[in-house]
Amino acid sequence: MNFLLANLLSEPVGVAHYMVVGAVLFTCGIVCMATKRNALGVLMGVELVLNGANINLIAMGSPYLQGENATLGLDGQLMALFVIVLAAAEAAVLLAITLNFYNSAGSVDIDQADQLRG
Amino acid sequence: MHWPSFFFLLFGGFACLFAVAVVLASNIVRMAFYLVLSLAATSGLFFLAGADFVGAMQLMIYVGGTMVLLVFGVMLTSQSPFVSMRTSSGQMLTALVLGGTLLFVLSFTAFHVPAWQPTHRPAVDPNTPLLTATPIGMALEGYRVDQLDQPDPRIRQGMSGYLFPFIIISVHLLVVLVGAAYLARAKRRST
């Protein structure tokens, strides 16, 4: 794993490096979802998770980083595009739900949204 | 100095840094600001990987559109902009430990697949410019111009591109817009 740090400025980067960045974003998103009590914070966590996944898709599809046979090619970019669009739709719906919740509960604290508790 | 690596380090570093900042910030407005920066840095990574159209979409839809939505949400819901809600330390610790394990597993995996290592020969010389807007547009309309020389006839037959998903997504977006508008409408008091 030493090449991860040692020659990073003089050597080309690979898919693995993109994936580490994706993993960091993904984990940050998960931790964000798990620790924020503000519903909008959770929403931002979801956005981060989707972005982490997107980085992986783009990296797998990039001909700069991988050989001809291994790359996803344009499919990776198209999927990333769909993810972006769906993320926008999801953000809209989630915001609507949050607004609705705020109107009824007077707060955006999702710990109060536990009416489905067993 | 290998410039693509340098820019990767720059954008990747910013993306990670601001993602961590989103986690650590307790103020929702600051979180939104850090998220914008992180997403913008991610679009830089997309450009660097040769996905110019997706990078542009990332900037326009995410950074432009989604973030505006988010900020609206912040403005509409917050009682005061600096309200902070503390999470209990036990949950923090669980999240940190699980997150750390997840990060470790993901990075460990990324560095143990041979095909993903930087020593792998790329398909295209890094100096060749790639233009992806046209192929993506054509693919959404049903033509895979990037796969014209596909030798396998069975795969060529299935080359209708992404027309069908494109239509589904469009309808989906319409439904979402209507649904969101319905959900978020002002409550009528029924007496």
Next chain:
Amino acid sequence: MDLQTWLPLLLGLAWLLPLASFAIVSIGGSLPQIQGHHASYRSQKIAGVVASAACGASFLLSLLAMAIWLTNHPLGAEHPGGHPGTAHAPPHYSGDFYSLASFGDLHLAIGYYIDTLTVTMFCMVTLIATCVHVYSWGYMHEELADVVDNEVATRDGKALHRPGRYHRFFQYLSLFTFSMLGVVIAGNLAMVFVFWELVGICSYFLIGFYIERPSATNAANKAFIVNRVGDFGMLIGLMTLWSSLGTLHFDQIFPQLAEPASAGGLSYPLLVVAGIGLFCGCIGKSAQFPLHTWLPDAMEGPTPVSALVHSATMVAAGVYLVGRCYPIFVPEVLLVIAVVGAITLAMAATIAITAVDIKRVLAYSTISQLGYMMLSLGLGGWVAGLFHLITHAFFKSLLFLCSGSVIHAVHTNDLREMGGLRKKMPWTAYTMLVGCLAIIGAGVPAWGIGFSGFFSKDAILEQAWSFAGANPAPVYGLLLWVPVAGAMLTALYMFRLWYLTFAGEPRNADRYAHAHESPLSMIAPLVLLATLAVSIGWVWPFSELSVTSLLEQARPAGTQETVQGEWLSSLTIPDEHLSHAPEIQVPAGWTTFSAAMGGLLLATMTYLWKWLRAEEIRQSFRPIHSFLWNQWWFDELYDWTLVKPTLWLSRFFASIDHWLIDPLVHGITHVSRLVARLLDSLLDRRAIDGSLHTLADQTWNTGLSLRQLQSGSLRQYVLFLVAGTLGLFAVASLYWKFAVAG
């Protein structure tokens, strides 16, 4: 210069000087008592000086021996047994001082076996003993006059008054130093066993120094009895060796072991028995996994004792013996050693996180570090394990002496009553910080500089990494990841200790107001030990002199090669030199570094910056916390499985008398009535009603417990998702390892 005469003479003198001081102090201290009064202030003072001077002289003689050795055996010039396959013994000098007796083939003698390991251990033990002696001048000064012991109440409810026992303390310390040096210099296993028991009895005296306190006497008894369990195994090992080899002398055992079984060596099963037996003794003495319970209780003794006996030297004797007898251990036994070490280090580290007694934290940390040494020896890291023994001795005695200085100032062991002491006692605080940094292995892997613990812990982790590489089975991988996690826990609990003691605001204003810096005789050893805790791992400038190169010269024959197990043919113990390759060293170094930094960060976040609140964490992990708080319920477990059944059994036999006669007299009427009642209660109430009730209750309880999962908390669901994903990943990778990849 003739080493064969000079080395035994110098080391023998160094060994006997503490015995002489013991004799002088005990006779001098007893004379006034025969005349009916107590030893005077002046004569007690002199006792302390005599004992310390004897120790210091021993140290100087050991240094002289080391110098003589180095002039005759330049480092790096010879690599004994450097060619794989040749059983060429390392340079050593052995013989007998005095022959005790001969019974047929059995030859009992007071002998010596001297190689660089012996000389290095001599320097380490005498140096630390000297520091502890000097430190005790200040720490034990209350014992010079009459003592009021507030922890002991006499029958009329007042605190106990008793004469001071300053000279007794030094008398025991001298005897201990003598016994410990005897273990180190011993030339045969019988002598090792004698001195092994002698250090045990000294430890008993010193733990029970405050003999009027019930806790101290209980702890002393516990230490003694638990150690007997281990020594029983050790006796079996010794008997196996003697009955098959006919000798217990090291210089005769080692060559015989190299021979095949037909030519007089031991057969493989006997070797396994002998190895496991010897290791049992080491489990007891070094407080390893099943027998570790005595060491935390042993902290009842005075703190200098904890520093000398229960962290730096005596508990390390087990590790030393494993290192000394290394050729006896076959790969399967080494695996047992490694597994016991790994379990110990993980268990003790987790317990140390919740302990609030400053000395108990350090005691569990000692157990954990001893686990590291055992693990390393078991994985083939002979030099790494013993190197950690030496570095650990310095930084752990430093840590204990610092904690003693704190206890001396605030008169409590409870971490919850300290805090903010940094301003009151800066010398103690910063020397202890050095100790903490040394024990977590702070250093920069890229530059290769750091505190002493950095080098030794890195060496252990490198060997573990190399072992995991040689044994791809995932079960063996645990022996790598457990110590890595342990390194993180080490940083966590050590800095928790430091922050709770020295940082932040004082939590008990009264104790804080009375705190003061300790006298010079206590500070000076701290500074000396802190210097060594930093630098003992370094290479001496402009030469090859370092602890590793010294130990390398004593490396036993046969450890230079990669060996395979005979029964477990998939088990490979890799050659230790292979672990110095850069492709192992670099990732292992960075892994250790990041693990330690992770633990340090977590401790800082919780106890210094207070981002995470310890109280809340305790609340949300209450079951885990109480599990750790009660030390994994080991004491309760032994109480229930061993102590209680014995009591029950004796009560049972006592009641037989009572119960054999009465039923005969009261006769059959009672029996028939009983039968009828029994049938009613057993058949109807218990069997039929009971089973239905149980079924219903179980269903109800299952429903209730499942209901807890549906907490309605969105964030908890996210965590369940992540945990599930990780679990799936683990299952999939294990499936891949076993079913697909074969």
